[in-house]
Amino acid sequence: MADADDAAEFARETEPYRRELFAHCYRMLGSVFDAEDLVQETYLRAWRHYDGFEGRSSVRTWLHQIATNGCLTALAKRRDADRRVLPSGLGPPEDTGTAALEPDPRQRWLQPVPDALVTPESGDPASVVAAREGVRLALVASLQHLPAKQRAVLVLRDVLAFPATEVADMLQTSTASVKSSLQRARATLKEQAPTPDHTAEPTAPQARAVLAKYIKAFENADADALTRLLLQDASIEAPPIRAWFQGVEHCIPVLRDHVLGDPGLWRMVPVAGGANGQPAAVGYLRDEEGGYQPYGVIVLDVVGDHVRRIVSFGDPRLVAVFERCGGV
Incomplete structure (x- = not known):
């Protein structure tokens, strides 16, 4: 049947780009769930x-044009206040003694993504590294501060390496406009993330060792071990809690007094491939009956033998995404 032949040809032509399209939509929208919906919509429209x-x-x-315009339509329905961010994107760190450690359900929060959903299936080491660098938390968080059109231009040009003329065609604008938007986007991004990202690859032996030490310290409620593991200027943030903290002298009291609890309260499982190109773990909290319930996903910035940044995403829905990917 012709329809079956067309469907087979369509799948053969378009399926190789599914992961790249998903990563693109994730960078644009900052949400693994929104990205999944947008990719599905892209393939339906393409068919x-x-x-x-x-x-x-x-x-x-052609597929990226459909996906990009779908993302721009979705973003146009949001107010600026609805952009997905991390707590550190909303203001300075808090003082330990005065911070309110309550969730802020009104804010849209950035979500992590399993590397398994965005890394190429080819296994080419250079392609895998490039894919991971393109979804680092610092980059994706910074992208959310750009106007939607600038965000699209920067991702299409600097991450996906489309020529300016093709980007202009995708966005139905001029090449000069693309170049101007790219210049402004790069300047804004430099202000948001002025220092290079030296986070260790999640599969590197040293990074895995640091993650293992972090998990052991947390499961044992060992604040002293965490103190030794964190850099002096380390930061912790835990969306949906708006407050975040920087410096060991602020981070450790918060962890010790409000998070760690007793040994055995937490159970953590390493994410085999990492999240956002960084070492990560899925977290579970013990309930009153002694069972463990999904908490969320913890992503680390590992530098050498230490942790520079902890982002603890307290959203149980994310656990199912990471479990589904087979990395847990």
């Missing part, structure tokens, strides 16, 4: 219009 695709651009360009 509906596949018989009209004339090959004037590559299939890759």
Whole structure:
């Protein structure tokens, strides 16, 4: 049947780009759930219009055009206050003694992504490293501060390496406008993340060792071990809690007095491939009956033998995403 042949051809032509499209939508939207919905919508739209695709651009360009415009439409429905951020993107760190450690459900929070969903299936080491660098938390968080069109231009040009002329065609604008938007986006991004990201690869032996020490310290409620593990200027943030902290002298009292509890309260499982190109673990909290319930995902910035930053995403829904990917 012709329809079956068309469907097979469509799948053969478009499926190789699914992970790249998912990563693109994730960078644009900052949410693993929104990105999944947008990719599904992209493929539905592409299938509906596949018989009209004339090959004037590559299939890759055509799919990214559909996905990008879908992201821009979704972002246009949000207010600036609804952008997905981390607590550190909303203001300075808090003083330990005065901070309110209550969730802020009104804020849209950035979500982590399993590396398994965004790394190429080819296994080429250079491609895997590039894919991980393109979804680092610092980068994705910074992207959310850009206007939507600038965000699209920067990702399409600097991350996906599309030529300026193709980006202009995708966004139905001029090449000059693309170049101007890219210049402004790069300047803003430099202000948001002025220092290079030296976070260790999640599969590097040293990074795995640091993650193992972190998990052991947390499960044993060992504040002293965490003190030795954190850099002096380390930071912790835990969306949906708005307050965040920087410096061991502030981080450790918060962890010791409000988070660690008794030994055995926490159970953590390493994420095999990492999250956002960084070492990560899925966390579970012991309930009153002694069972463990999903808490969320913890992502570390590891520098050498120490942790520079802890981002603890307290959203139980994320646990199912990471378990589904087979990395836990």
